[in-house]
Amino acid sequence: MNNEQTTSAPKLWVILARTYNAVAVYLESTIAAEGLGLSDFAALEVLLHKGPLTMSAIAEKVLLANASMTSAIDRLDERGLVRRVNSESDRRVRIVELTAQGRTFISAIYERHERELEALMGGLSRAERNQLRHLLKKLGYAASVASRANKEEHQQ
Amino acid sequence: MNNEQTTSAPKLWVILARTYNAVAVYLESTIAAEGLGLSDFAALEVLLHKGPLTMSAIAEKVLLANASMTSAIDRLDERGLVRRVNSESDRRVRIVELTAQGRTFISAIYERHERELEALMGGLSRAERNQLRHLLKKLGYAASVASRANKEEHQQ
DNA sequence: GAATCTTATTTCGATATCGAACTATCTTAT
DNA sequence: ATAAGATAGTTCGATATCGAAATAAGATTC
Incomplete structure (x- = not known):
């Protein structure tokens, strides 16, 4: 990589x-x-x-x-x-x-x-799966935070 | 992690x-x-x-x-x-x-x-983004290969 | 060069999904 | 106790999407 x-x-x-x-x-x-x-x-x-x-x-x-x-x-x-x-x-x-x-x-x-x-x-090793899970969760968390912020901004 | x-x-x-x-x-x-x-x-x-x-x-x-x-x-x-x-x-x-x-x-x-x-x-560093891209592509590739195999199997 | 196969796009009918409105019930505040 | 607000589920109307069939035009084969 x-x-x-x-x-x-x-x-x-x-x-x-x-x-x-x-x-x-x-x-x-x-x-x-x-x-x-x-x-x-x-x-x-x-x-x-x-x-x-x-x-x-x-x-x-x-x-x-x-x-x-x-x-x-x-x-x-x-x-x-x-x-x-x-x-x-x-x-x-x-x-x-x-x-x-x-x-x-x-x-x-x-x-x-x-x-x-x-x-x-x-094809993904155990370490790769854990990495992928970790990175996806991090991104998903950021997105749900951003969504909430956006929602509150727009509905009030 | x-x-x-x-x-x-x-x-x-x-x-x-x-x-x-x-x-x-x-x-x-x-x-x-x-x-x-x-x-x-x-x-x-x-x-x-x-x-x-x-x-x-x-x-x-x-x-x-x-x-x-x-x-x-x-x-x-x-x-x-x-x-x-x-x-x-x-x-x-x-x-x-x-x-x-x-x-x-x-x-x-x-x-x-x-x-x-x-x-x-x-929140994702450059290295993390590259890692994520790499792992997603790997997974996506496996899925499209599997899809093609499955399709050919089922249509003939 | 006519027949056949392939490709590009659209039409059609079916369906999964959604948000908003609605009904019924529960909870809270006074 | 009653009123006001919150919550669980459904109904309703609208919409995006899809696969299959239809249409039209190109490409290929004999």
Whole structure:
């Protein structure tokens, strides 16, 4: 790697976008056959690993607006993969959980997904992965700070 | 940074997605006031820096399907920011170029965009940016290779 | 040089997503 | 206790995007 040259911020943003896109396109292609999009897959995945969650909690984890979450869970509900249960303690809240069928379904797909993703990143050493994680988090943190600042400035 | 722990591939993918999303949301918020989305902005930007291009060439650069590019250029055309010119040498081709108004418009916005992006990445040293670029490219390359393999496998 | 294949762009229909408005419920302050 | 405000979820209308089909023109093959 040549550490002499300088990478401009716009260039780095373009590379980030292209890389994200390349991985997303690949992952989409691997689950498209199951009739799943990346968002629906992510919702199932979070339910598998975190257990039953409220609509808002899922939406926050998978980076979707609440309105979009309603549609997503509707889709999964119609396929019998998840179920909405009314909360006992708070009647506004609907808790979403996997059905038995949904659990079997996502478990199998996720296992394969994990293997494919590990294969994809097989070229990155442990140190490289940690580096990449560290740098991405740093950048992501800066962006969310900047977003908040921008939002407050504009809405008041 | 702790290089002892291992970063799993799924975890790294989630971080990549969140970082991409955080930066995208921020950048969107900075150009939303101009009535531009990120794709339309990207199309104008590429025309500013690469000069007039065909529909397909723009679509490829900004990672949009051709069909989406038609809509995007329609929007920009209606606002008087770009113009379609029929190619002399190939009558299938329509070359898109900035109008004078479009050039003034995107020049000003891009300059600001560049400053904001540099500020956003101000926390990354030159070495860190180069590292990040290197690692992202490596990952992106692996993903596009995997995508191609997957595509060929599935379509035949 | 006619038929076939490829390429560039647009049209069309479907869909995922969003923000804003709305409803229902819970919480807080007085 | 009541009013005011906050929160959870949904509905609604708008929009960006896509893949597939359509159209038109070039390129290739025989």
